[in-house]
Amino acid sequence: MFTRRIVSFGGFSAFASLLAGCAGSESFMPDASGPSGASASSVADAEAVGARPLTRTLARPDYKAVYNEYPGEKFPVLAFDYTQVPQRYLRQTVQFPWAEPVGSIVVDPRARHLYFVEEPGKATRYGVGVGRDGFLWSGEAQIQFKRDWPDWVPPREMVERDPDIKAELEPTPRGLGVRGGTRSPLGARAMYLFRDRQDLGYRIHGTTEPETIGSRVSSGCVRMVNQDIAHLYTRAQAGTHVTVLA
16 A cells, blocks of 8 residues: 555655655655554653643543544545554543633644643543654644645655655646545645744644554654544634644
């Protein structure tokens, strides 16, 4: 499978690991290491100094239902075997005792959590995959725009350094890449982060490898299970304030 190959093997992934962020405003680079479930070491690391403490869970959805095949999509969103990751990384409503305003997003890379503040004192918390050491980033941003089943277009430099990649690509409206769909590393949705009208090169997006949720596997972007990014996508509008903690 193309997505698995570019994420896990060969020169494509080796070169990707040298690049920071997720490439330009309408393009992405694939995550640079292979899938790895949320191991004991990754859970322990999530409890490192700097991670926000877990707060009380107020409600959990019916996981069998919410992580089932997602209906009404242009491309299939397959059922996610939610038993393969710790429950702390599954969607749930939690207490939110911090000061961020309603309607904002907070990403805690150390804990591998993303919060969407639903109302004062309450947030939806999702598990995410985040950047490896050297690719972590932090700061303030906003969602400039969103894309449903976005195309993925690799940076030109990536293709030049590994011509074999080009054979895997196809024309898209923004250049050679992978059209949005089940082969794309971006999954079902993407939200593009800007600051002061400048593209930061970082995105919140879906993933074709849900088993990596709760791990540090990406090149800087925030990845979510397709069912979760679709759920967040309906809540976070263009202009949503995003805080990524250090």
